[in-house]
Amino acid sequence: MLQIRDLTRSFGGLRAVDGVSFDVGDGQVTGLIGPNGSGKSTLLNLIAGQLHPDTGSIHFGGQDITRSSPDAINRLGLARGYQDPALFFQMSVLDNTLLPAREQLGESPWHAPWHARWRGQEQHNAARADTLLERLQLRDLFDRRASDLSGGQMKLLDIGRSLSGEPSMLLLDEPTAGVAPKLAREIFQHIATLNREAALSFLIVEHRLDILFDFVDQVIVLHMGKVLAAGKPDDIVKDVRVREVYFGL
Amino acid sequence: MNIDLGATLVALMTFFGIAALMALSLNLEYGIAGVPNFGQAVFVSIGAYTTAITYTRLLPLLAGKEVIWPCGPTLGPALQLRSEIMRSYPGAGFLNLAITLVIAALVSGLVGYFVSRIALRLQQEWFLALVLLVGGETVRIFVRSYEPVICANNGVSGVAQPFAWLGNPQLSSILFMLLVLSVAALTWVYCERLVRSPFGRLLKALRENAAVTRSLGKDVALARARVMLIGSVIAAIAGVFFVLNTGYISSNDFVVTLTLDIWVMVVLGGLGNNRGALLGALVITILDRLTAIATIQMNMSAIDLEFNYVRYILYGIILLLMLRYRPQGILPEPARTTNAHDLLTDPAPHVADS
Numbered sequence: 001m002l003q004i005r006d007l008t009r010s011f012g013g014l015r016a017v018d019g020v021s022f023d024v025g026d027g028q029v030t031g032l033i034g035p036n037g038s039g040k041s042t043l044l045n046l047i048a049g050q051l052h053p054d055t056g057s058i059h060f061g062g063q064d065i066t067r068s069s070p071d072a073i074n075r076l077g078l079a080r081g082y083q084d085p086a087l088f089f090q091m092s093v094l095d096n097t098l099l100p101a102r103e104q105l106g107e108s109p110w111h112a113p114w115h116a117r118w119r120g121q122e123q124h125n126a127a128r129a130d131t132l133l134e135r136l137q138l139r140d141l142f143d144r145r146a147s148d149l150s151g152g153q154m155k156l157l158d159i160g161r162s163l164s165g166e167p168s169m170l171l172l173d174e175p176t177a178g179v180a181p182k183l184a185r186e187i188f189q190h191i192a193t194l195n196r197e198a199a200l201s202f203l204i205v206e207h208r209l210d211i212l213f214d215f216v217d218q219v220i221v222l223h224m225g226k227v228l229a230a231g232k233p234d235d236i237v238k239d240v241r242v243r244e245v246y247f248g249l
Numbered sequence: 250m251n252i253d254l255g256a257t258l259v260a261l262m263t264f265f266g267i268a269a270l271m272a273l274s275l276n277l278e279y280g281i282a283g284v285p286n287f288g289q290a291v292f293v294s295i296g297a298y299t300t301a302i303t304y305t306r307l308l309p310l311l312a313g314k315e316v317i318w319p320c321g322p323t324l325g326p327a328l329q330l331r332s333e334i335m336r337s338y339p340g341a342g343f344l345n346l347a348i349t350l351v352i353a354a355l356v357s358g359l360v361g362y363f364v365s366r367i368a369l370r371l372q373q374e375w376f377l378a379l380v381l382l383v384g385g386e387t388v389r390i391f392v393r394s395y396e397p398v399i400c401a402n403n404g405v406s407g408v409a410q411p412f413a414w415l416g417n418p419q420l421s422s423i424l425f426m427l428l429v430l431s432v433a434a435l436t437w438v439y440c441e442r443l444v445r446s447p448f449g450r451l452l453k454a455l456r457e458n459a460a461v462t463r464s465l466g467k468d469v470a471l472a473r474a475r476v477m478l479i480g481s482v483i484a485a486i487a488g489v490f491f492v493l494n495t496g497y498i499s500s501n502d503f504v505v506t507l508t509l510d511i512w513v514m515v516v517l518g519g520l521g522n523n524r525g526a527l528l529g530a531l532v533i534t535i536l537d538r539l540t541a542i543a544t545i546q547m548n549m550s551a552i553d554l555e556f557n558y559v560r561y562i563l564y565g566i567i568l569l570l571m572l573r574y575r576p577q578g579i580l581p582e583p584a585r586t587t588n589a590h591d592l593l594t595d596p597a598p599h600v601a602d603s
Contacts, residue, residue: 048464074466086461088454092584094593098447099454100465106447106587107467109475113442119588122447126589142593145584165466 001026001169001201002047002078007056009046016042017053018225024169029195029202031212031233034222035246040205041083043222044171047203048080049073061168075102079167083174083205085154087161089147093138096146096157097129098122100165129164136160136190152183159190169201170194176208184208188215213237221246256419259426261538263494266429268530270487272514273433273440276526278480280515280582281444283456284365284374284473288381289511291388292357292481294503296488298398299353301405301498303345308334311341320400328407335409336416346411346489353485361481366474374459374473386505393500404499408492429490436483440523443479450586452476453521506561510537513564516571519578528579536563 002024009017017039024030034040045051047058049070057066060078068076079100088096104125105111106118133139136156141149146157155175162170175191176184192215194200206212213219213233221229221242229239236242271293278286286292305319305327312334317327335342364384368377392398399405411428412421443449455462455469463469492498514533519525540560547556571578 050460050464070460070464071466071468074464079466080464082461086458088457088461090457090582090584091450091453091586092590094590095450095453095584095586098587098589099450099462099467102466104447107451107472109443109448109479112446112448113439115442115446115588118447122587122589123592126592129589130593139593143585143590161465 001028001061002203003057003059004047005057005059007043007046007053007058009042009051009053015225017046019056020222020225020227021056022220022227022230024201024203025217027195027199027201028217029191029204029215031216031219032203032205032222033207033209033212033219033246034228038222039225040222041173042225044080044173044203044205047073048078048171074100074165074167077166077168078171079162079165079169080171081158081162081173081175083177085151085158087146087149087154087157089145091146092142093133093144093146093149093157094126094129094142096161097133097142097164098125100161101125101128102165125164132160132163135193152179152187155179155187156190159187163194163200167200169203172202172204172206174205174207176206176211181211185211188212191215256422257538257542259419259422261534263422263426263429264538265531265534266426266433267487267490267494268511268514268534269433269527270436270483270490271511272518272526272530273436273523274480274483274487275511276515276518276521276523277440277443277452277483278476280520280522280526281449281456282452282473282476283459284369284477285378286381286477286480287378287508288385289484290503290505290507291381291385292361292484293488293491293507294385294388294392294500295357295360295481296353296485296490297492297498297503298392299356299485300349300408300489300492301399303349303352304331304408305405307348308341308345311344312338319405320396320403324400324403332407332409335407335411335413337414339411339414342409342411342414346493349489350486353489354482357481357485357488358478361477362474365477366470369470369473382505382508385503385508389500389503399498399500404497406497408496408498410493410496425494429494432486432490436486437523437527444523445586445588447587448472453586510564513568515578517567517578519580519582521582522578522580525578525580525582533564536560 005021007017007020020043032040046053049068052067057064060076063076065073105121111117133142138153138157149157175187188211191202195202216233219233219236220227221236223245229236229242275286275289278284306316308331309316314330317323317330319327365377368380394401410425412424415421451467451472455472459469510533514529515526517532518529537560540556544556547554
């Protein structure tokens with residue numbers, strides 16, 4: 001589904017991402033870990049199109065997206081979440097969820113004033129958003145401004161919003177940062193359910209390894225911009241190099 | 250001084266209708282979509298300059314007369330000709346107005362669309378704000394010194410409103426007021442419908458966080474250019490009515506202070522709320538008229554104070570107080586956009602997924 005080959009990106013003299021290659025298969029959940037400054041967020045930004053690499057290539061679903069814009073990448077089905085939930089805080093929870101829906105007729109100013117033209121589609125999208133919010137336990141809050149939510153609810157809404165565009169793969173940047181341990185596990189349970197039921201693939205940057213390792217199919221370890229190790233969670237835990245740089249053992 | 254209350258009210262409501270159009274335009278652009286248009290006066294002036302050109306070139310042709318060069322030595326006969334046509338050829342007057350509105354809307358809309366597309370591609374939205382601010386002054390100074398548009402510094406007078414042929418000033422100003430208010434009302438309905446649609450939701454999203462909106466698959470530059478197109482069309486229509494109301498076109502009316510007046514209306518009423526834009530337009534129009542009347546009164550009483558400028562002090566105070574104590578304006582923006590919320594509020598079982 002996602003193929004990354006020899007990806008390099010420098011900032012001045014610093015090579016933040018240095019010859020990184022890996023694949024994420026269809027329906028796979030992949031964890032991306034590494035110490036602070038190892039290049040995880042840069043890599044995520046490169047994949048999502050917010051940054052462009054100096055060299056290397058990124059393919060998604062067979063298409064070259066190396067130099068595509070973020071909106072074009074999203075439309076291909078690769079969505080991203082944000083570490084600090086970048087919600088539309090002045091808008092309602094429902095509006096946040098409805099915004100990413102695809103091919104909205106009412107988003108064209110020529111159709112927008114004529115409600116009858118897009119009402120049916122809006123109702124259909126609202127029904128889908130309803131199911132999505134119900135699943136994320138945000139249904140009762142649909143009318144609130146996003147700024148009124150708790151930190152954990154904001155994280156869930158951020159994921160929910162990304163899902164509403166019906167992606168086939170989701171990039172998540174520390175979905176459990178700043179969230180209580182119980183909720184953190186719940187967030188990963190949601191991820192597992194989505195993976196199972198909707199066949200969604202995930203690439204997740206995460207520091208909570210105890211939780212992450214219970215839910216992922218493969219783990220990529222970044223260190224100083226390079227892939228230090230890649231494999232199944234059990235193998236990664238045993239890897240001596242990973243233990244040295246990551247766990248300090 | 251005797252004040253004719255009826256005539257004052259008609260004049261006030263006509264001014265209000267024009268101000269409402271300008272405020273609705275800026276509210277759509279900045280209040281809803283977050284595109285800071287510091288050049289609103291340019292788009293209003295496009296309407297005004299189009300009117301100058303059609304009234305001096307097209308109107309005589311529509312009435313079957315020969316065009317007289319409107320500036321220089323033939324200024325007098327040209328003025329006489331268009332006054333004569335507006336008095337005796339109502340059909341030509343109305344047709345000329347309709348064509349003026351269409352051309353002004355087209356030119357202004359295209360300028361708004363392309364300027365924002367280019368400027369927003371290069372830089373962030375505040376770059377566009379500066380381009381429009383500087384561009385507005387450049388256009389004004391150009392028009393002031395380039396004779397063919399509005400006869401440079403002389404301006405173009407005798408731009409009669411379309412009901413002038415009735416020969417009854419009172420009746421024709423009431424009819425003109427009704428025309429302006431109807432256009433403003435229709436524009437308000439249009440803006441409300443836009444805001445309460447998925448397009449309105451998209452605009453509000455990109456106002457809050459354009460980068461995230463983009464990463465959710467939306468063409469942000471296109472949406473912004475589209476809203477600038479719509480806003481510029483409305484502003485140009487306001488510009489046409491503005492000069493028809495005063496009967497005179499001068500580049501001095503389209504200085505930066507006009508843009509600031511419109512900003513005060515929108516900030517006062519409530520950014521992002523169309524009703525707020527109307528309320529702001531009403532309050533500022535009343536203040537504007539009151540200070541104008543006070544200025545005349547004081548001049549007649551030979552008081553040595555240019556009261557006209559008190560208006561700008563008042564606007565400054567209003568702006569500061571609003572930003573300090575009520576940044577959301579008198580009427581804040583509602584959180585919901587479309588009627589999708591009503592579906593989920595319905596206590597009946599959830600809407601079935603089709």
